[in-house]
Amino acid sequence: MINNTLKPIVWLIALSFLMSCRPRSASKAEGCIVVRDMLGRKVEIPKQVKKIVGIRAGALRLLLYMGAHEMIAGIEEIERRGERPYMAAYPELRNLPLIGPSMGGDAELILKAGPELIFMSYTTKEDADRLQRKTGIPVLAIECPEIGSERARLYTSLQFIGKVLDKEKRADALITYLGHTIEELNERTHGISATPSVYVGGVSYSGLHGINSTHPYYPPFIFVNASNVAASIDKRLISHIKGTYIDVEQLLIWNPDYLFIDASGSRLVHKERTENPAFFSMLEAVKNDRLFYLLPYNNYATNYEYVLINAWYAGKILYPEKFPDIDMNEKTDEICMRFLGKKFLNDRSAVEFGFMPEVLSE
Amino acid sequence: MIMPERILEQYKQHLKRGVRFIASVSMILLTVVSVSIVVGSAEVGFVELYQLLTGKGTAFSAQIVYQIRLPRIIGGMLAGTALATSGAVVQSLLRNPLASPFTLGISGASAFGAAFAIIVLGAGSTYESSNDASAIDNPYLVTSSAFLWSILSVAVIILVSKLRDTLPETIVLAGIAVSTLFGAGISAMQYFADDIQLASIVFWTFGDLGRATWEYVMILGISLVPIMIFFHYQTWNYKSLRAGDEYAKSLGIKIDWVRLSGMLAASLATAIVVSFFGVIAFVGLVVPHIVRKMIGGDDPMTLPASAVFGGMFLVGSDTLARTVISPVMLPVGILTSFIGAPLFLFLLLKNTHKAYWS
Structure with a gap:
């Protein structure tokens, strides 16, 4: 019967493809070096690199921190949307070819964009190897860890990118700046006996959330030694x-002195407030006009520059006497320059994000 | 009045129809495959393919065709074949038109098993342990776990079908219960997963052929071919079983063994596909039905026809998924449902008078 003969034929075609298409091992080219990436993979890369891409959350951000904006060969689809600081600094990147959806890594599109190196965050060895095999382009795993508890890994990641892109000085400068800033914040705020209690709501985790979405170890609070009720x-x-979500009743019990709202979730918090004004009016912080906005903490991984800005801002609000010399607009510009080489947060956006004491209207 | 010659003639007609159907679906499959090789976001079309085949192709098009498109196409073909055949077998074994790896919860259990391997057994989290062996072991660990958990769901289904006088609805309801349970299990594990694990799990809950590499295709081929051959040799047993347990027994068929081995083989095939490509809904349920609608419910014909049709259907859907909103790709699972559901409804409404399920 035909079906008896057809099946083997299909398999035969499949197998013949298999036999004929084994990858030819690439000959070791001149001018290559072997590096060990953040997952410990040994990868052979060209000594001189001109075109690169970063895929998955936070990868492009770290590359741009390293001043690599002229080397970027393509962006993920998600970068065309949304307001991430690095895209605000380099809006021209939006015109680059697409290399896949968010958290993607579309081999064909990457090949088309033609980078010599792929930086990939949030990946496993297996994943990175697979993409490398498919594209034939070296894939380097990097990490975008939490700046509070995993700062050492963030530094290693930055140094690694710096080394590969021949921008080691830049990496060192940024790391030194980060270290100094965190140290200075600590010096200004440590040893204060009666620290006010604080809470941050509306923190984004894979999407926007309301007031019950928080971060119990919110790095800006840790940097200024504030006591986070969560x-x-x-x-x-x-x-x-994935985030931490509290029962809103708990917020009443904690009743923090200061309430901070992540600007990304402010609209949702506002809606919650219109729907349940009684709840908000029971909060001491709201009663005492101590409700403030902070810049978005997460947006396709963490906005590290905003973390620092938020830390200065929170410090200034909680202990004004310790920060008399700090002008937030100047500080913001300084941090933006240090991270992305541009002052991209203008007065308008600063007002929009609420760099001034403000209570949610109505 | 018995007219043996006429019956024989009818059966021959019936066989002919089946063979014709399989032949034409195979032709469509070949067409779909050829189209699929030359479409994609990078500009590698017929011209480049011709250059490649005559040895004048660039390294760029070689990479695109050999390392990206071909493994994806062959992987899709194998996966579609496996899912559709498993669906057809399970439907026959349980004498239930609503059965399929997806509706019985086998897919869900496999996805849970894959997630379990990643989170609890630590597959894929190759962070600190930088020994090279772990990277190779991982696919097998994930697949084995997917299979073992799928056996559990199969056990539940078989148990239910044994204990209760099985109405088709009972088994499907049991399947829904099992699916929901494992769905909740996946959600619970997501809660304890770290970010990278999470990305892997989310991936398992909606199917995507984009992961296909030659290594995967090789493992798929090596493990699925024996299962398909096994099914092929069992088709007459399945046909007899569909006529009723008593009838099958009277023919000397060890019905318990046939049913158990068939269910296990089907769930193994499903588990392998799920652990490589995630849950691809609808192929296992709809393809056998479409085939039965076209050529009748005769197992020796429907199994090979489902096999070819399934491969064609999945590769076709994936080609669409890759191109429909290019350069962004949809996971193929979305497309199979989008194409499969309306097609299935159309066929259901079109010839209501023809009973193909007996």
């Missing part, structure tokens, strides 16, 4: 990727 949550229940 820090009492069992550490095992916390994820800085």
Whole structure:
């Protein structure tokens, strides 16, 4: 019967493809070096690199921190949308060819964009190897960890990118700046006896959330030694990727002195407030006009420059006497320059994000 | 009045129709495959393919065709074949038109098993352990776990079908219960997963052929071919079983063994596909039905026809998924449902008078 003969034929075609298409091993080219990436993979890369791409959350951000904006060969689809600081600094990148959806890594599109190196965050060895095999382009795993508890890994990641792109000085400068800033914040705020209690709501985790979405170890609060009411949550229940969501009733019990709202979730919080004004009016912070906005913490991985800006801002609000010399607009410009080489946060956006004491209207 | 010659003639007609159907679907499959090789976001079309085949192609098009498109196409063909055949077999074994790896919860259980391997057994989280062996072991660990958990769902289904006088609805309801349970299990594990694990799990819950590499295709081929051959040799047993357990027994068929081995083989095939490509809904349910609608419900014909049709359907859907909103790709699971559901409804409404399920 035909079906008996057809099946083997299909398999035969499949197998013949298999036999004929084994990858030819690439000959070791001159001017190549072998590096060990953040997952410990040994990867052979060209010594001189001109075109690169970063895929998955935060990868492009780290490349741009390293001043690599002229080397970027393509962007993920998500970068054309949304307001991430690095895209605000380099809006011209939006015109680059697409290399896949968010969290993607579309081999064909990457090949078409023609980078010599692929930086990939949030990946596994297997994943990175697979993309490397498919594209024939070296894939380097990098990491975008939490700036509070995993700062050492962030530094390693930056140094690694710096080394590969021959921008080691830039990496060192940024790391030194980060270290100094965090140190200075600590010096200004440590040893204060009566620290006010604080809470941050509306933090984004894979999407926008309302007031119950928080971060118990919110790095800006840690940097200025503020006592985060949510820090009492069992550490095992916390994820800085998927988020921590509290029962809103708990917020009434904690009743923090200061309430901070992540600007990305402000619209949702506003809606919650219109729907349930009684709840908000019971909060001491709202009663005392101590409700402030912070710049978005997460947006396709963490906005590290905003973390620092938020830390200065929170410090200035919580202990004005310790920060008399700090002008937030100047500080913001300084941080933006240090991270992305541009002052992209203008007065308008600063007002929009609420760099002034403000209570949610109505 | 018995007219043996006429019956024989009818059966021959019936066989002819089946063979014709399989032949034409195979032709469509070949067409779809050829189209699929030359479409994609990078400009590698017929001209480049011709250059490649005559040895004048660029390294760029070689990379695109050999390392990206071909493994994806062959992987899709194998996966579609496996899912559709498993669906057809499961439908016969349980005498239930609503059965399929997806509706019985086998796919869900496999996805849970894959997630379990990643989170609890630590497959894929190759962070600190930088020994090279772990990277190779991982695919097998994930697949084995997917299979073991799928057996559990199969056990539930078989148990239910044994204990209760099985109405088709009972089994499907049991399948829904199993699916929901494992769905909740996946959600629960997502809660404890770290970011990278999470990305892997999310991926398992909606199917995508984009992961196909030659290594995967090789493993798929090596493991699925024996299963398909096994099904092929069992078709007459399945046909007898569909006529009723008593009838099959009277023919000397060990019905328990046939049913158990068939279910296990089907769930193994499903587990392999799910652990490589994620849950691709609808292929296992709809393809056998479409085939039965076209050529009748005769197992020796429907199994090979489903196999070819399934491969064609999945590769076709994936080609669409890759091109429909290019340069962004849709996961193929979305497309199979988008194409499959209306097509299925259309066929259901079109010839209501023809009973193909007996």
